[in-house]
Amino acid sequence: MKKLMLGMLMIISQQLVMAQATVKGIVSEKETGNRLAFISAEIDNVLQSVSNEHGEFIMKKLKPGKHKLKLSGVGYKTSEFDFEVKEETFVIQFQIEKQVLFLNPVEVTAIRANDRMPFTKTNLNKKEIEKMNTGQDLPFILNQTPSVVINSDAGNGIGYTGIRIRGTDATRINMTLNGIPYNDAESQGLFFVNLPDFASSVNSIQIQRGVGTSSNGAGAFGATLNLSTNEFNEKPYAELNNGFGSFSSWRHTIKAGSGLIGKHFTIDGRVSFINSDGFIERGASDLRSAYLSAAYINKKTSLRLNAFTGKEKTYQAWNGIPEAKLRGDEAKLLEHYNNNYYLYDTKEDSANLFNPNNNRTYNYFRYGNQTDNYRQDHYQLLFNHEINKSWNINTAFFLTRGLGYYEEYKRGESLDDYGLNAVTADIIRQLWLDNYFYGATFSAQYKRNNDQLTFGGAYTRYDGKHYGKIVWSEVAVPKDYKWYNLTAFKTDFNFYTKYQRRLNSRWEAFADVQYRNVNHTINGFRKNPSLQSGGNFNFINPKLGISYANGNGWLGFASFSIGNKEPNRDDFEAGVTQKPKHETLYDFEVNIEQRKAQYNWSVTGYYMHYNNQLVLTGKVNDVGGYTRTNAPKSYRAGVELQAGVKPISWFNANANLTLSKNRILNFTEFVDDYDNGGQQENKFASTPLSFSPSAVAGFTLNFIPVKNGEISLLNKYVSRQYLDNTGNDARSINPFYVTDLRLSYQLRFKKVKEVNFNLQLNNLFNRVYETNGYTFGYIYGGQTITENYYYPMAGTNFMAGINIKI
Missing domain, CATH: 2.60.40.10 (Immunoglobulins)
Incomplete structure (x- = not known):
């Protein structure tokens, strides 16, 4: 033996x-x-x-x-x-062989950070994007990258979704598509729902954390997302991607490309359809998109026209679920009902609230067409030219057209608030957005020996209309009556210069300075049409850094950056006496890493100090609403750890962990006092910043049991998040740890390039958790009452698909 x-x-x-x-x-x-x-x-x-x-x-x-x-x-x-x-x-x-055609995407390289630039970044290539793309919105593709926390109103990643990076919300994340700004000009938010299945046309993504290098568009106050779609495909191709999953989720995508025609021309196209009922009741999404790109390329020049569109119809789940309902606490639910009985003024509403079978899927909205309807069309014309071996130039012109409305049922509205007779009636109204966002970007790059110089910038203009229509009423009103019709305009001009100098074979210095002018004119708000607001801002944003690299896989950098950012539209509604100031961020970053064939690791430390960061305090503004207020001092300090290992051919692992301390200093909370009138003030010397967890981790295990087959376990941990800036555990999101399982297998045939089968099981162990929420409180009857609302994620659910490449 x-x-x-x-x-x-x-x-x-x-x-x-x-x-x-x-x-x-x-x-x-x-x-x-x-x-x-x-x-x-x-x-x-x-x-x-x-x-x-x-x-x-x-x-x-x-x-x-x-x-x-x-x-x-x-x-x-x-x-x-x-x-x-x-x-x-x-x-x-x-x-x-060298490609004789000019393929260098100057419009992207001008604003991206290369390997030697001293900025914290993560790059995703096309293959990595394809593996993660199951039809969910872009934030879910980025979920395993460092310091990222995502959320979904409908609970399954289709429809309205959100992302935070280092605790920074989407209004402070700069996003560009082929170097062209994407953020909404007024709210400065990122509405990924307007780009359904856009990831299927993206060939690379760079995420910069911190201020990052100068870009076009909204100020980066925590992160930058750069997406590129301008891929060159030399040979003809076609793809058919179909998927089906939980909650009647369907995905259909067709892609095709001509390859190189006549040695100079290419055409690429895509159409996508995504439907889902959502995890939340009536959290349905009906999404459509299309993408078309045509290019002319020769040895020194490329001219590309991109046209893409996204159309969404989503039933609304943005009210969230009351905490008592979510937890199934009957006593507290009754208390919630008694405090908010006016919200549930029909028997159907009350029965739905107290139905014990829908605690985690409950939706306040019951009107059949409580929907958001929006279409966004994008047109981009990009020109690249190589003047000589040292100089490349780029210019781009773009137009983004947005049009749509949110329809809602309103009970017992006083029509004198709408400029009509002083009677009370149920109505159906639509809140419309009608806007144009257009402009031009430009850049030039000079490379010679040890020097690299880049300068560029952009000019953009936003022309927006906000208006509301009453489309039905219990009492007679004029047909399609508009009770407000307001305009807003915003111009943004920026110019930047970047300089890299290779000091020797290992050390490289970097300097970057940007000038930005913003002018925002707001001709009234829905709740205060006579309030004229806005402002003119001039910002100078410098960055300095030094990087190190040797031939043995060691890299490192240190940098200091300053970023400035204007308030958004809602901030200006505070009124004349509470006009907001701009925000300023001082960002220090230091990094060391090692890259080897079989393993890699990195450590990044950061300290982000804010002056006048805009935060919610509960303070009531001039028009009786809650808007953000400038907090004099706050900061985020942390360390990002990353590691990857490939010990054997059939197994590899990647992990990241962010540990941070995120504080606001000398914070004052304002609480409505219904007993005595006015607001009560509560002062705090130092409290945690809302939605800024102290620990965020991702951990992926990849097994390759057979050739062309892969099994992946994707793990995510997020520590406690506070719903406001008081650090009160009773107003927080519990920590969660969730695991997804992804299976894939690939077949190859003579006449078919690839047939990919994939199955993703989300929330494999059926964890009960929430990723987003909000809170408010008030004093009534001698006690402080807190109302928490949450957005739960689905239990175990799946998405399966087959992708055929020809």
């Missing part, structure tokens, strides 16, 4: 040794023989590496036998090679 065991161990050990071959690849340009850096290497569609500054990459622990290698890089033709592993260690050389 002992001899048998020893024999089996010898056989196993021999197999392990045989399975640990190491390949060192050397990539050079076919025309000149020069070695090439930043060329992506992929073996058997699984193992990945990138060539270093010497054109070398290493793949370890390859199994003996035949393998397929794919090499790709900007400006070079994608090439595939077959090779066979016979020895434990060997060197093999590969040559790839």
